[in-house]
Amino acid sequence: MHKYYTITELTREFGVSTRTLRFYEDEGLIHPERRGRTRLFKASDRRLIGEILRGRRLGFTIAEIREIIDIYKGPPGEIGQLELMMKRVAEKRDQLNQKRKDIEETLAELDNVDEACLARLAELRVGS
Amino acid sequence: MHKYYTITELTREFGVSTRTLRFYEDEGLIHPERRGRTRLFKASDRRLIGEILRGRRLGFTIAEIREIIDIYKGPPGEIGQLELMMKRVAEKRDQLNQKRKDIEETLAELDNVDEACLARLAELRVGS
DNA sequence: GATGACTTTTACGTAAAAGTCAATTTTTAG
DNA sequence: CTAAAAATTGACTTTTACGTAAAAGTCATC
Numbered sequence: 001m002h003k004y005y006t007i008t009e010l011t012r013e014f015g016v017s018t019r020t021l022r023f024y025e026d027e028g029l030i031h032p033e034r035r036g037r038t039r040l041f042k043a044s045d046r047r048l049i050g051e052i053l054r055g056r057r058l059g060f061t062i063a064e065i066r067e068i069i070d071i072y073k074g075p076p077g078e079i080g081q082l083e084l085m086m087k088r089v090a091e092k093r094d095q096l097n098q099k100r101k102d103i104e105e106t107l108a109e110l111d112n113v114d115e116a117c118l119a120r121l122a123e124l125r126v127g128s
Numbered sequence: 129m130h131k132y133y134t135i136t137e138l139t140r141e142f143g144v145s146t147r148t149l150r151f152y153e154d155e156g157l158i159h160p161e162r163r164g165r166t167r168l169f170k171a172s173d174r175r176l177i178g179e180i181l182r183g184r185r186l187g188f189t190i191a192e193i194r195e196i197i198d199i200y201k202g203p204p205g206e207i208g209q210l211e212l213m214m215k216r217v218a219e220k221r222d223q224l225n226q227k228r229k230d231i232e233e234t235l236a237e238l239d240n241v242d243e244a245c246l247a248r249l250a251e252l253r254v255g256s
Numbered sequence: 257g258a259t260g261a262c263t264t265t266t267a268c269g270t271a272a273a274a275g276t277c278a279a280t281t282t283t284t285a286g
Numbered sequence: 287c288t289a290a291a292a293a294t295t296g297a298c299t300t301t302t303a304c305g306t307a308a309a310a311g312t313c314a315t316c
Contacts, residue, residue: 008262018263023304037264038312054230059187061302068234071241075248082252086245089238096231096238102182103224103231106196110217110224113199117214120203124210135293146293147274155273165294166282189272 004033005041013046014053024052027062029069058099068092132161133169141174142181152180155190157197186227196220 007018024030025039030048032039041049048069055065071089075082135146152158153167158176160167169177176197183193199217203210 006262017305019304019306022264027303036312039263054234056303057187058227058230058234059185063302072237075241075245077248079249079252082245082249086242089242089245093235093238096235099186100228100231102186103228106182106186107221107224109200110221113203114214114217117203117210117217120205121207121210124207145275147276150294151274164282167293184273191272 003043005043005046007039007041010041010046010049014049016053021049024049027066029062029066058096131171133171133174135160135167135169138169138174138177142177144181149177152177155194157190157194186224 007021010016010021011018021030021039025032029052030041030045032041032045034040051069051072052065055068060068067088071085071092075085135149138144138149139146149158149167153160157180158169158173160169160173162168179197179200180193183196188196195216199213199220203213
């Protein structure tokens, strides 16, 4: 029932180094169990690593990724805390929407380049 | 007709420092004109800076941004070059699509958190 | 009990992307 | 023309996110 992953299994799966995963632990992003000194990663740790790396691909810093992870930890009990959290969620959403807009624009420009290339190729084949 | 921007105009508009723009020039990403030693930025430089910062927001490195800029420079003449460029465009597109997927997933999770917060708030108001 | 594959900690190193500071110009307003 | 404001260069520093090397512990297997 309790299947554990070793550190190298995860480094292979995610294409990162052991140093990277230890670094994330030092930074308090993950908390694998220990058997003696050896780290034991559970399925939940594995999921979390996936989320961290997703944030990394999006260009978030460790601090920003930490914020996202804190958000995932689920809603707290107190009203003030809840409202604070919803504000944070809204901020992250804004950042992500900005990034999405950036992506759409860049993709659109790449489409133009692509078309220009195709047009030029067509010209060349006919013999300019 | 030839409206020039000063460096500080652009730093204010884009929210970056002069050092940043000088850095981009050192890196060969932009090539503002000079009157004496002073940099003069044209509309095209301004557009380019916008594109650079867009790449930066997406977490691309300077090297990757340079690649994108090179792509924008327009299609070259030779067939081999054209095909190479289309390959590069395809690669960038893949990267961007991955990022977009990452964004959608993260947004979806934030939606869940948001709903959980709202639900919890509703509970609290009724009196749990 | 030796081998080999993994893993650990500690600690220094490094590349990328600016920030900061100081010492000059240069430009612009009056 | 001149003082203030803006811009320049160069050198040095900082932060982030790991890389890398050393030295030693762990564990399965032959």
